[in-house]
Amino acid sequence: MLSQVAEGVLIHQSEFMQSNAVVVQGQAGVLLIDPGVTGDEIACIANDLRALGQPVVAGFSTHPHWDHLLWHDELGEAPRYSTTRCATTIRARLSDPHFRDFVATLIPPDIVEQVPLDLLGLITGLPAQATQIPWDGPEIRIIEHQAHAPGHAALLIEERGVLVAGDMLSDLLTPMLNMNDTVDPIEDYLAALRLLEGAAGDVDVLVPGHGSIGGADQILTRIDQDRAYVHGLRDGDVPSDPRVDPAAT
Numbered sequence: 001m002l003s004q005v006a007e008g009v010l011i012h013q014s015e016f017m018q019s020n021a022v023v024v025q026g027q028a029g030v031l032l033i034d035p036g037v038t039g040d041e042i043a044c045i046a047n048d049l050r051a052l053g054q055p056v057v058a059g060f061s062t063h064p065h066w067d068h069l070l071w072h073d074e075l076g077e078a079p080r081y082s083t084t085r086c087a088t089t090i091r092a093r094l095s096d097p098h099f100r101d102f103v104a105t106l107i108p109p110d111i112v113e114q115v116p117l118d119l120l121g122l123i124t125g126l127p128a129q130a131t132q133i134p135w136d137g138p139e140i141r142i143i144e145h146q147a148h149a150p151g152h153a154a155l156l157i158e159e160r161g162v163l164v165a166g167d168m169l170s171d172l173l174t175p176m177l178n179m180n181d182t183v184d185p186i187e188d189y190l191a192a193l194r195l196l197e198g199a200a201g202d203v204d205v206l207v208p209g210h211g212s213i214g215g216a217d218q219i220l221t222r223i224d225q226d227r228a229y230v231h232g233l234r235d236g237d238v239p240s241d242p243r244v245d246p247a248a249t
């Protein structure tokens with residue numbers, strides 16, 4: 001079921017890790033960000049959009065992790081975008097014919113059969129200089145950074161006051177650092193938090209990739225919480241944190 005979080009912005013939350021798919025209404029249809037996890041859930045989004053008379057005109061993946069790269073036949077054949085670095089990363093992984101088998105090992109056994117992997121990662125990188133998603137709808141600013149995953153994008157829908165944070169600023173999961181192709185994952189993460197802090201003034205609704213939707217009061221709280229955790233990692237003194245550490249599960 002889709003629920004509205006701001007004018008023209010709806011979400012669908014998956015049972016898996018409270019994953020949030022985001023729908024943004026445009027002129028002739030919708031942009032679908034990180035569509036979801038199981039085939040039934042994604043088909044449910046497709047059905048809801050059909051009922052609303054809203055075709056999917058574009059897709060976007062915030063980063064190159066399997067649970068943000070999925071798609072389903074019933075969503076149609078709209079172009080699917082990401083940052084260049086995200087697309088390059090997943091293309092390299094998909095060049096290994098066994099990659100989808102590897103992905104299946106990352107998915108909890110109780111849902112792996114339900115996750116549609118055929119269309120995983122078939123995305124087009126936007127030009128490296130692109131600061132907006134090219135589509136006929138509200139302007140969506142791409143805030144690219146290298147925390148959590150290569151070419152990770154947060155998306156700021158300024159005129160709706162919505163920040164789609166990808167796998168940052170979660171109230172469910174502690175920060176997960178990207179350790180690939182980087183010399184300083186701690187600084188990458190802190191730099192990304194500074195970027196998000198710079199955008200926070202325009203945000204009324206925070207949509208994390210996993211967890212609860214936050215209001216305006218939540219964004220700085222979650223930035224501070226993530227920063228304290230990463231400072232703890234840097235200083236060898238991780239604070240107690242009520243959130244789940246995915247690496248420990």
Ligand SMILES: [Zn+2]
Pocket residue numbers: 063065148149167
């Ligand atoms: Zn991720």
